[in-house]
Amino acid sequence: MGSGQEIQCENCFYSIDTRLGVDVTHFPFDVCLKCLPRQDQHGFKELAQQQTIHRFEFSYELFQCTKHHLFEKPVLTVIYGEDQTFTTFNRCPYCRSIGSRIEKALDSIDALSCPFCKKKKLRTSQKIL
Numbered sequence: 001m002g003s004g005q006e007i008q009c010e011n012c013f014y015s016i017d018t019r020l021g022v023d024v025t026h027f028p029f030d031v032c033l034k035c036l037p038r039q040d041q042h043g044f045k046e047l048a049q050q051q052t053i054h055r056f057e058f059s060y061e062l063f064q065c066t067k068h069h070l071f072e073k074p075v076l077t078v079i080y081g082e083d084q085t086f087t088t089f090n091r092c093p094y095c096r097s098i099g100s101r102i103e104k105a106l107d108s109i110d111a112l113s114c115p116f117c118k119k120k121k122l123r124t125s126q127k128i129l
């Protein structure tokens with residue numbers, strides 16, 4: 001539980017709910033794993049069985065693909081073995097292309113184009129999940 005952010009377009013009907021801004025820093029590894037889509041969990045489970053996981057990072061991040069689709073994904077990165085890393089794929093759920101992560105998404109929302117009307121009219125508002 002916590003509060004997420006709703007991203008809305010002021011120019012059209014587009015809106016998505018996100019978990020951006022939710023504090024997940026205290027989540028244990030198992031809980032982070034369960035936040036991932038089922039198909040993403042498998043690789044991490046196998047890795048954890050075969051390798052020693054030194055540390056992990058988990059957060060919700062916003063991505064935009066080359067076709068301007070916006071999507072939010074839980075991102076899990078583990079550091080294992082001799083400083084090797086393994087992380088989640090960031091494929092767009094709409095067109096399957098790779099999305100690029102929006103750094104500081106909540107601060108840079110003004111610079112993003114709406115996936116629907118392509119106008120830079122996106123705004124965020126806090127939302128209790």
Ligand SMILES: [Zn+2]
Pocket residue numbers: 065066067068069092093094095096097
């Ligand atoms: Zn896309």
Ligand SMILES: [Zn+2]
Pocket residue numbers: 009010011012013014114115116117118119121
């Ligand atoms: Zn729009």
